[in-house]
Amino acid sequence: MAFDIEMIKDVYSRTKERVDIAREVVGRPLTLSEKILYNHLWDGNPTKAFERGKDYVDFAPDRIACQDATAQMALLQFMQAGKSKVAVPTTVHCDHLIQAKEGAAADLKHANSVSSEVFNFLESVSNKYGIGFWKPGAGIIHQVVLENYAFPGGMMIGTDSHTVNAGGLGMVAIGVGGADAVDVMAGMAWELKFPKLIGVKLTGKLSGWTAPKDVILKVAEILTVKGGTGAIVEYFGPGAIAMSCTGKGTICNMGAEIGATTSTFGYDESMERYLRSTDRADVADAANAVKEYLTADAEVYANPEHYFDQVIEINLTELGPLLNGPFTPDLSTSVGKDMKEKATANDWPIAVEWGLIGSCTNSSYEDLSRASSIAQQAIDKGIKMKSELGINPGSEQVRYTAERDGILQVFERLDAKIFTNACGPCIGQWARYSDPKNAPKNSIVHSFNRNFAKRADGNPNTHAFVASPEITAAIAIAGRLDFNPMTDTLINEDGQEVMFDEPTGWELPPKGFAVQDNGYLAPEVDGSHVQVNVSPTSERLQLLEPFEPLGNNIYGARLLIKAFGKCTTDHISMAGPWLRFRGHLDNISNNCLIGAVNAYNQKTNFVKNQLTGEYGGVPDVQRQYKAKGIKTIVVGDHNYGEGSSREHAAMEPRFLGVAAVIVKSFARIHETNLKKQGMLGLTFANEADYDLIQEDDIFNFLDLKEFAPDKQLTLEAVHADGSINIIKLNHTYNDAQIAWYNEGSALNLIKKQNAS
Ligand code: MIC
Ligand code: SF4
Numbered sequence: 001m002a003f004d005i006e007m008i009k010d011v012y013s014r015t016k017e018r019v020d021i022a023r024e025v026v027g028r029p030l031t032l033s034e035k036i037l038y039n040h041l042w043d044g045n046p047t048k049a050f051e052r053g054k055d056y057v058d059f060a061p062d063r064i065a066c067q068d069a070t071a072q073m074a075l076l077q078f079m080q081a082g083k084s085k086v087a088v089p090t091t092v093h094c095d096h097l098i099q100a101k102e103g104a105a106a107d108l109k110h111a112n113s114v115s116s117e118v119f120n121f122l123e124s125v126s127n128k129y130g131i132g133f134w135k136p137g138a139g140i141i142h143q144v145v146l147e148n149y150a151f152p153g154g155m156m157i158g159t160d161s162h163t164v165n166a167g168g169l170g171m172v173a174i175g176v177g178g179a180d181a182v183d184v185m186a187g188m189a190w191e192l193k194f195p196k197l198i199g200v201k202l203t204g205k206l207s208g209w210t211a212p213k214d215v216i217l218k219v220a221e222i223l224t225v226k227g228g229t230g231a232i233v234e235y236f237g238p239g240a241i242a243m244s245c246t247g248k249g250t251i252c253n254m255g256a257e258i259g260a261t262t263s264t265f266g267y268d269e270s271m272e273r274y275l276r277s278t279d280r281a282d283v284a285d286a287a288n289a290v291k292e293y294l295t296a297d298a299e300v301y302a303n304p305e306h307y308f309d310q311v312i313e314i315n316l317t318e319l320g321p322l323l324n325g326p327f328t329p330d331l332s333t334s335v336g337k338d339m340k341e342k343a344t345a346n347d348w349p350i351a352v353e354w355g356l357i358g359s360c361t362n363s364s365y366e367d368l369s370r371a372s373s374i375a376q377q378a379i380d381k382g383i384k385m386k387s388e389l390g391i392n393p394g395s396e397q398v399r400y401t402a403e404r405d406g407i408l409q410v411f412e413r414l415d416a417k418i419f420t421n422a423c424g425p426c427i428g429q430w431a432r433y434s435d436p437k438n439a440p441k442n443s444i445v446h447s448f449n450r451n452f453a454k455r456a457d458g459n460p461n462t463h464a465f466v467a468s469p470e471i472t473a474a475i476a477i478a479g480r481l482d483f484n485p486m487t488d489t490l491i492n493e494d495g496q497e498v499m500f501d502e503p504t505g506w507e508l509p510p511k512g513f514a515v516q517d518n519g520y521l522a523p524e525v526d527g528s529h530v531q532v533n534v535s536p537t538s539e540r541l542q543l544l545e546p547f548e549p550l551g552n553n554i555y556g557a558r559l560l561i562k563a564f565g566k567c568t569t570d571h572i573s574m575a576g577p578w579l580r581f582r583g584h585l586d587n588i589s590n591n592c593l594i595g596a597v598n599a600y601n602q603k604t605n606f607v608k609n610q611l612t613g614e615y616g617g618v619p620d621v622q623r624q625y626k627a628k629g630i631k632t633i634v635v636g637d638h639n640y641g642e643g644s645s646r647e648h649a650a651m652e653p654r655f656l657g658v659a660a661v662i663v664k665s666f667a668r669i670h671e672t673n674l675k676k677q678g679m680l681g682l683t684f685a686n687e688a689d690y691d692l693i694q695e696d697d698i699f700n701f702l703d704l705k706e707f708a709p710d711k712q713l714t715l716e717a718v719h720a721d722g723s724i725n726i727i728k729l730n731h732t733y734n735d736a737q738i739a740w741y742n743e744g745s746a747l748n749l750i751k752k753q754n755a756s
Helices: 005-026 032-038 068-079 104-114 116-129 141-148 161-169 178-185 212-223 245-258 269-277 281-288 298-302 337-346 365-380 396-404 407-413 469-478 576-581 585-591 618-627 648-656 668-676 687-692 735-743 746-755
Strands: 056-059 063-067 090-093 132-134 155-159 172-175 190-193 196-203 231-236 262-265 310-315 322-324 332-334 352-358 388-392 442-446 462-466 558-562 632-636 658-663 680-684 698-701 713-718 724-730
Touching: 005 032, 005 281, 032 172, 032 231, 032 262, 063 068, 063 141, 063 178, 068 090, 068 116, 068 155, 068 178, 090 116, 090 141, 104 116, 116 132, 141 155, 141 161, 141 245, 141 396, 155 161, 155 178, 161 172, 161 245, 161 262, 161 269, 172 262, 178 190, 178 668, 178 746, 196 212, 212 245, 212 310, 212 322, 212 332, 231 245, 245 262, 245 269, 245 365, 269 281, 332 337, 352 365, 352 469, 365 396, 365 407, 365 469, 388 407, 388 469, 396 407, 442 469, 558 618, 558 698, 576 585, 585 618, 585 648, 618 648, 648 658, 648 668, 668 680, 668 735, 668 746, 680 687, 687 724, 735 746
Parallel strands: 063 090, 063 155, 090 132, 155 172, 196 231, 196 310, 231 262, 352 388, 352 442, 442 462, 558 632, 632 658, 658 680
Antiparallel strands: 056 190, 322 332, 322 462, 680 724, 698 713, 713 724
16 A cells, blocks of 8 residues: 555545646646646645746645755754644655665665764654654665655655656656755745746657667757756657656656756556556556546647647657766767767777666666666676676665565676665765775766766766666676677677677566565654754754844955856765765865866865965865855856755855855756855856956945845956956846845744744
């Protein structure tokens, strides 16, 4: 039986009425995304049609999921909100804090000992406030959500950008910062700008070496890392229907890499099969009763260009396997010859040192079974493994079933390391090097979603390429980046030339899923007596102090850093070893912007202190400005804050005294995170004004007193030679968000409202 089945039935019981009204109000057939959005309006039945990309709308999500690295800050904030229980079903998943080193058993034991304080904190807060808790080792948040909580037509938010994975089961699932989740936990509406809609029509059929992963690698190439910003991507067409549910999850998952608000697919038989095999026949039956409401109206998919803002068509029969990377997930290259040419031209190392299979993106039973069919061939054909292989199963249920069915043993026979059911190398939790900064140039291939510099192993010289699990397995076995399993031969141990056959696998386990201990702990019905302890001397956890409002008198501000080029959340608040400070704002602030490249010297973590003329690390210099009460600004390029939902990337600069972040464009979640923390997140009205900013400028915000929706702000940049530039800044704050700014943060406002 499914968790929270009554809540799911409630959603379905109102679906018909609300969607029918929405269709009338909007005055035309509806996409699936619109049906789900209009069915989750905070105010109930739809009364007006919203303008996509313009109107801010209040929604009522059905559930929330948090992972350990972001839950700490989310729950520290929730504890301040003055509530005794979460208002909607919520879960916490311990998956990010487990380092991959020796293998699952030893690594889990180690994590449980070094992070016990954090795990105990999360467990006790969960127990107190009615939150379901998934222990370390239970699995990666998004696979666990897909297996247990996602349901067609539902709406959820999660404090992780890959929450979007649940679109594979027909949800609108959106990644948010912790402060957004706190709103919903506290029983308030969740606000989102009504998204634009991109339709992706999948014709043809996947076959041979091509996998769902290649679909999203292709979409990333087409749309680039910011092409999906502000939009929901809705997939449809015969190619979509023919694909497994977990394959759909893979595609939706990596929608985060194109900046999409989320991605989704209409309810179909693959979803029904998945629901039934994961012990949720009750959800499948309930969904079947409102089936036509869980996909778009027929007219929409027949004439998509009339209903979507943009339509892309991909013929899956023509699509071949791709490798995306290095350093960005949208740089796409076909396997084989094209890769050989590109790698040679760009000096990417051809030898592949590691292949990694797993992450929330590609760790389903189907993924493991297809990759293991390649591993099995290597054994059968006597091919020696040329690189190392690591596997992170997505959940204990997948791991247990894959072990029962002999899949994991196949990898083990190739000496693969089976790591914990957790994020591991995907988020830099990988003890690959003792001195990563000085580690050698090398290539790795993985089935993860992100490949920003240093992400997996902390080594800036690691060139990480993203591929499907089956291609990852083949390339890891061959040990060459330019290997094309469809055409190339390998020499086996007997000196014979051999080739791989096409991968095979099972969409779902033929004998059904099984698990002994899924790692779930239900909260007490009444948790009011549960004590939550945070030691004042802890280096891992720190209770939050409210931020002081920044006010509307910002004059004489200095430039902390003008970031050059790509500045993702990994650059702003690095993960890996820093994950251990995610619950301690002061300590984690020591990584603030240390990965951002200073536009004036092209160095990281090396900025000029304008008060002393000396250079220092970004956090150190900023702490000196803070000590003197001098506000600062951060300047950046396009898609600033791309990647993670981690609100630390906003809270750290806020905590250290940065007042404004001014960029050419923002990634959605990060922009909201800045607003929530009571900061100014602004964009250059004229992009070229980025170039006007000088290292030693003094900045005055001339009209902050008139801060209002749809009204530009004016920045005066006074240069060292006395000359002045007036720079116009755009913003997307509405009245409520300006109130957060005025109060110092959204949380300050909630506290005030709950107190009155
Ligand atoms: C990621 O993949 O970057 C993470 C780690 O899962 C983040 C969340 C975090 O930083 O804790 C995400 O994607 O939101
Ligand atoms: Fe974990 Fe990686 Fe997925 Fe983020 S992308 S949730 S780090 S597995």
